Amino acid sequence: MRWSTYFLPTLKEVPVEAQIPSHRLMLRAGMICLSSSGIYTWLPFGLRVLKNIETIVREEQERAGAQEVLMPTIQSADLWRESGRYDDYGKEMLRIRDRHEREMLYGPTNEELITDVFRRFVKTYRDLPKNLYQIQWKFRDEIRPRFGIMRGREFLMKDNYSFDIDKEGAYNSYRKMFEAYLRTFARLGVVAIPVKADSGAIGGDMSQEFHVLAETGESKVFYDVAFEELRHKDLASLDIEKLRNLYAAAEEKHDPQTCPVAPENLKEARGIEVGHIFYFGTKYSEPMKATVTGEDGQLIPVEMGSYGIGVSRLVAAIIEASHDAAGIIWPESVAPFCIGLINLKVGNPDTDKASETLYDALQKENVEVLYDDRDLRAGSKFADMDLIGLPWQIVVGGRSLSMNKIEVKCRKTGLREDLSINEVIKKFTKSTISDGKCV
């Protein structure tokens, strides 16, 4: 993509309304734009990140055997009356009357709707287990939306729902999702600690929240230092059983008296909630009569769980966990482009030629490149490129070009090396790149 034609409006000024780094950086990097209170438009650069996250979330759901559906955003109030939650939900639920004065709502979550789908079609234990997921926009009418998309009103969530014939099956479904979540967050390049949690309005007796560690996190979490191995991201070696049994708790649930971890192994940090998994048994299946016939022909209400990941919130959480004073530092798996190619002297035949050669060669290898071909001062281009945080920068036209060398900089480490054009192409070709992303 050539920046000169790309709709990527970066801002030099720090927006006064933004109080946390991710909000400031998403506005400055032209990722989002406020539409109305707590509601945003995703601009092309931000949307690429959102979609990269979606893809990883989807792949790990499919790997765990979940099947994708898509429920509507607008629901009938009737189903929520069946479960008894219509009144419970209060003002965070966006309530709507259609032209026939029927009571509708914009779904803040979908337990009722999916339970209704399930009960219509699944009648026997032989069709269990089932796990259905979707990635769909939700709405919660926050009284004071703030922190950009971190606490917005319209947000993108992956939610899924498991259906089992008995508790044992339900625990197994829960365990599968626990593993899928660890894999998902590790692939996204963040450390997410699974802490014991209250189950809140959804109800149930087993529930964990996943908190991305970041200094600006909203809540304090305590966890066994052994969780730090999640930083390594070598998924093959993740010891799920070990991780499952490690201690982690949100501040409200943490009691130093009964904590089983020795003080020297206990870590304390701030975290941002990005996922939540619940087992809640028959809370919905009983009132909504989602039953199947068991082996003995009896009708049995199904055992359910639900599992959420805040997909849009993750964009902000990743930035909170990975930025510096100059801007964002994208983990390679979610970066909107792998490489930012800077032509420092647009119009100079040598730098133009070297830049175009690199751009063409990398495009041909399916490497995602943002080519800054704008006619701006070097300082602005460097600042913009650091701000938007692509993993690699290729700088054409600096001092090194006189030696037929091009500078390659790693955004995360700041390390630079001078390479020939061919060495640059080799560095970023298929051996090290998969699906256009650096690995």
Add this chain to the structure above:
Amino acid sequence: MRWSTYFLPTLKEVPVEAQIPSHRLMLRAGMICLSSSGIYTWLPFGLRVLKNIETIVREEQERAGAQEVLMPTIQSADLWRESGRYDDYGKEMLRIRDRHEREMLYGPTNEELITDVFRRFVKTYRDLPKNLYQIQWKFRDEIRPRFGIMRGREFLMKDNYSFDIDKEGAYNSYRKMFEAYLRTFARLGVVAIPVKADSGAIGGDMSQEFHVLAETGESKVFYDVAFEELRHKDLASLDIEKLRNLYAAAEEKHDPQTCPVAPENLKEARGIEVGHIFYFGTKYSEPMKATVTGEDGQLIPVEMGSYGIGVSRLVAAIIEASHDAAGIIWPESVAPFCIGLINLKVGNPDTDKASETLYDALQKENVEVLYDDRDLRAGSKFADMDLIGLPWQIVVGGRSLSMNKIEVKCRKTGLREDLSINEVIKKFTKSTISDGKCV
């Protein structure tokens, strides 16, 4: 995918509420499920089709230089007051009050929102042209939703918007989209005729609707027989200039007295509207002050166009254009799976072994296979497979297996051939398949 674990609830009975083939077939093939009046949940099988269509639409938008954004579903009424459309829109607009009693709405279209995004960031003619698109859910509160997703209330639409400095640029943007639409519909396996149209509530003086030809179409269209070349789908040879100048008109616009086509070359057919392209100049940019500075430093309101494709409606339109008495006949580009593999004698070691061998081999080649491993009567399995309409059927366990042969049937032509396992694998491997789809 193994059908025994797949959430694909087919129905034998014809649903009484469904009046047109696509509605009946989508319900019977387990693609969608009614959630509330005019609002549907997409089940896994239906969602795969929707996503395949989305992918083709997206690829052709990108090829034409459009850049993807994502606007929220919920908008503030204020912007619609600026353009003057808030009152015009009437009861089809779903109007909402949030907890602070602010007037909001669920977007039925997005001219106002995108014009607002544009005017905030684009200030000079140097940044033009721009073309921004999204694929997002919309809501129109139809008084009588019917025909399933064909005239539903919540629907998925690709909408995009072009911004140019002058009329000439705007016409050029319009022409690019005209071509992108022809390519899109051809790739989707349907014939879509671009007919002259009224521009309706959006306004403007150049506009065409694309109608998919289908006997059950809602409107009558007249067109030059030369459009029939669109059936060939050989995109490289599409003569866009020629097609642009051919005659086509909706019934209201067609006047036999002035029609330039000789009667023997004029065709009449029924069509379903699936796309609409508009040039409307400064209708929004003037009242909303979306101006840029021109070469001479003067402020100029941008020339705009908007372009829609009914993505969810296309699922139904494709079925209307391509089905028979037994069920759906998917064009290969949008088929949810390329192949349906039927094991006629589940539990029989020979057929189980042959089926599993084929399933594994085809999966390894990234061919999308739905493997019917359910323990049902042959008649039910044949009927279900015809109903769901996958392009190819592989039948294991019929008479031919005694001769070490397997039957391969083409759903569209009904032609059958008996092949050895290796011949079947060869038939569907990479040479003929691209990205898991038959080509």
